[in-house]
Amino acid sequence: MSFIDYYKILNIDKKATEAEIKKAYRKLARKYHPDVNPNDKEAEIKFKEINEANEVLGNPENRKKYDQYGENWKHADEINRQQQQQRQYRSSGNPEYTQSSGSSEDYSDFFESIFGNQYSNSQRGRRVAFKGQDYNAELQLELNDVYKTHKRTLTINGKNIRLTIPAGIEDGQIIKISGHGADGYNGGPKGDLYITFSILNNTNFKRDKENLFSKVNLDLYTAVLGGEITIPTFDGKAKVKVAPGTQNETQIKLKGKGFPIYKKEGEFGDLFVNYHVVIPKKLTEKQIQLFQELSKT
CATH class of the missing domain: 1.10.287.110 (DnaJ domain)
Structure with missing residues (x-):
């Protein structure tokens, strides 16, 4: 060779x-x-x-x-x-x-x-069996791809391998598929296939294992008076009640609205949302007068 x-x-x-x-x-x-x-x-x-x-x-x-x-x-x-x-x-x-x-x-x-x-x-009459060479591959996916369990076909050294990718798999995680490496020598077993996952996050959510984190703008009036707003979640939207007097960077938790837990079907982490109170930059004369009156009280 x-x-x-x-x-x-x-x-x-x-x-x-x-x-x-x-x-x-x-x-x-x-x-x-x-x-x-x-x-x-x-x-x-x-x-x-x-x-x-x-x-x-x-x-x-x-x-x-x-x-x-x-x-x-x-x-x-x-x-x-x-x-x-x-x-x-x-x-x-x-x-x-x-x-x-x-x-x-x-x-x-x-x-x-x-x-x-x-x-x-x-x-010379003795033979030694060798295990086949292990293969290493990298599979690049987007965060949306691993939100649900799905099947995918990989081509490794000209062979198609059908595998199931569990929801919640993490960036850098390595899985082993036994017997999908190179052929053994003198009757030895096949090698194994090691797949490293590279997960690209192109969303507005930050992921930490099964938990997600995001920021939501909150207008000043709702922060002061309270009310109800709609917050984006990873798979849709959720209505949330805002307490009167909510402060900037207040964090709330939406239980079960996070990322799937790896190999635990139907179980999810939590979504943590930080409010960013937005101060209005352009006020009408009427609004300025009202704020001035409020400041005096």
């Missing part, structure tokens, strides 16, 4: 931080995404390379293996075990190997290149 320089693919330095890797991946993924480059085969190939690079460098454990073993990073765990067994072999002459049926000529040369002639012909 030829060596792939994932750092070069993402245009980053080998000393790049996790944040720099994520930033570089997002930038390139947007640039070469199939939706942006329809029917562009070169862009499609580039997009797959970028995702593959992120699957390795975006995972600290995979990155460490890649930096140490290069093209053989997928076999790092087995290499370490074999090295330990070789040390036991040198000291005791009785290394422990896992015995299984069949032939593994594909891996004999691989291990001989690492351990030299000590990987003798007697070990």
Whole structure:
């Protein structure tokens, strides 16, 4: 297998931080995404390379293996075990190997290149199973998208994966879909798929887990005299009574009008609303006289 320089693919330095890797991946993924480059085969190939690079460098454990073993990073765990067994072999002459049926000529040369002639012909009849590579993907959604549970189809390495996205999923949350990674080796299990959610908030609401926060303008007359107003909620509107003498930045709570609670069907957080009392800038002469009279009392 030829060596792939994932750092070069993402245009980053080998000393790049996790944040720099994520930033570089997002930038390139947007640039070469199939939706942006329809029917562009070169862009499609580039997009797959970028995702593959992120699957390795975006995972600290995979990155460490890649930096140490290069093209053989997928076999790092087995290499370490074999090295330990070789040390036991040198000291005791009785290394422990896992015995299984069949032939593994594909891996004999691989291990001989690492351990030299000590990987003798007697070990050629043994095969080692490897779990397939894990895949990492990022799914970008808007806040409105995750207000309700819905289904979505993702295309990962040419395969369509249908998944259900629960309402209330959070920005940066990672879910694992078992068995949707790369095929295993020598009968090993498939890898897993890890999806990181990037939630864009283009609404007037601020979200903190299941609670929402917003600001509502309140005219001076209603703040002083009280009354009833209509307040926007995430999925509609609600009528609220305003107490006389309401002060600026008074906060009220609308129970159950917040965001869905993750994996708790039918349960919602609360909506917290801060009143912003608006002072009128242009008054008629009559209004000025009335305010002057009020000030005297």
